[in-house]
Amino acid sequence: MNKIVTVSAALLFAVAGMALASGGADLRLDPAPVHRLDTESLQRGARNFVNFCLNCHSARFMRYERLKDIGLTEQQIEDNLMFGTVRIGSTMTVAMTPADARNWFGAVPPDLSVIARVRGVDWLYNYFLSFYRDDGSATGWNNLVFPNVAMPHALWQLSGPNRLVSTEFDNHESALAAAIAIKGLASVEPGSGGKWHVRIVAADPDAPGSMTPVQYRTFVADLVNFLDYVSEPSKNKRISLGIVVVLYLVVLFVLVYALKRLYWKDVH
Ligand code: HEC
Known part of the structure; x- marks a missing residue:
């Protein structure tokens, strides 16, 4: 038994070592604070998407009309989210041709309909x-x-x-420890001569954006929430239905249990 454990542990380390050697950078992501059922966040996300992404990216599988599902009225969709000659029944496409984009x-x-999946x-x-x-x-970014x-x-x-x-570190352990201590997005990458680097993206104090970092993170979370919704719009219905079904079962259980007590009262 002990032998099996040792062998599998050795195998595991070998595989992990290979992954590290081939992948290079070890990305530590910040978890996304998104809530699928938060319709206000989804509405803000739809606005962010239409204003900042739809001029380059399409969402071909999404119809404007479907945005009623996240609590918007047809009038609100037409007034705030649709530009030019598009109709409420159209999908979210772009005017730019792929050839122009390549140039x-x-x-x-890419189309963003299912990017979240x-x-x-x-x-x-x-x-x-x-x-x-x-x-x-080439883009300056x-x-x-x-x-790239x-x-x-x-x-x-x-x-x-x-x-x-x-930031440069002498070995992998100290680089990893520093990255974990950051508690946010960090990339741990091997450098030359056995050194390791921890890379983060930080605000430039001389050039702040129009939003505070907290506002910007909320903006991005809303946008990502919307992209997640777009990639599976019916999931929200499934979740709400699931909650109703579970509540129904709970109520049913209470009633059935009361009934059981009533029946057995006479038997005892
Ligand atoms: C100026 C045009 C432009 C705008 C505006 C733009 N993008 Fe992009 N986006 C691109 C291009 C070009 C690529 C392809 C990058 C590549 O393959 O290297 C891309 C790639 C992406 C990817 C990565 C796709 C993948 O390969 O996994 C995502 C996600 C994305 N964009 C989301 C967005 C979102 C969300 C917005 C709105 C905030 C947005 N983009 C705004 C041009 C744009």
Whole structure:
């Protein structure tokens, strides 16, 4: 038995070591504070998405009409979220052609209908917190979570142009300990000569954004909440239905239990 444990432990370490060697950077993500059933957050997220993302990205599987599900009226959708000649029954598409996009950005902005299912909410949340100024890149921006991304930082006026801060450590353990102590997004990367780096994205004190860091995080959380909703709109219905079913069962249990007591009273 002991042998089996030793062998499997050795195997586990080997696999972990390989993962570390091949992946290089070890990303520690900040968990996304999103709540699917928070309709106010979803409404704010829809507004953020339409104003800041829809000029490049589409959400082809989402109809404007469906936004009624998050508590908006048809009038509110038409007045605040729809521009130009789109109709309430249309899907959220963009006017930009893929060829133009490739010319302008070198990559086509992907459709965001199911991006939350592909990347997960934590990744998305951290993606928007980790853009930073990089004069060496084509767009002038870079991203800690998605290195050399072709997307410019669409929200930089809100967050301010952040910068990358890198700290060097002598070994992996101390780098990891420092990254854990940060309690937020950090990347632990191997450097040359056995050194390790911890990289974080920090605000540039000389160039603050129009929002405070707390406001910006809420803005991003609302946006990610909306992207998560878009990737599976019917999930909210399932959750609400589930809650109703469980409540029904609880009430039923109380009644049935009372009935059982009543029946057995005479038997004893
Ligand atoms: C100026 C055009 C533009 C704007 C505005 C823009 N993006 Fe992008 N985005 C891009 C491009 C181009 C890429 C492709 C990057 C690549 O593949 O390197 C991209 C990539 C992404 C990705 C990564 C997709 C993947 O590969 O997993 C996400 C997520 C994303 N954008 C979300 C958003 C959201 C949300 C907004 C609104 C806040 C937004 N983008 C605004 C152009 C844009």
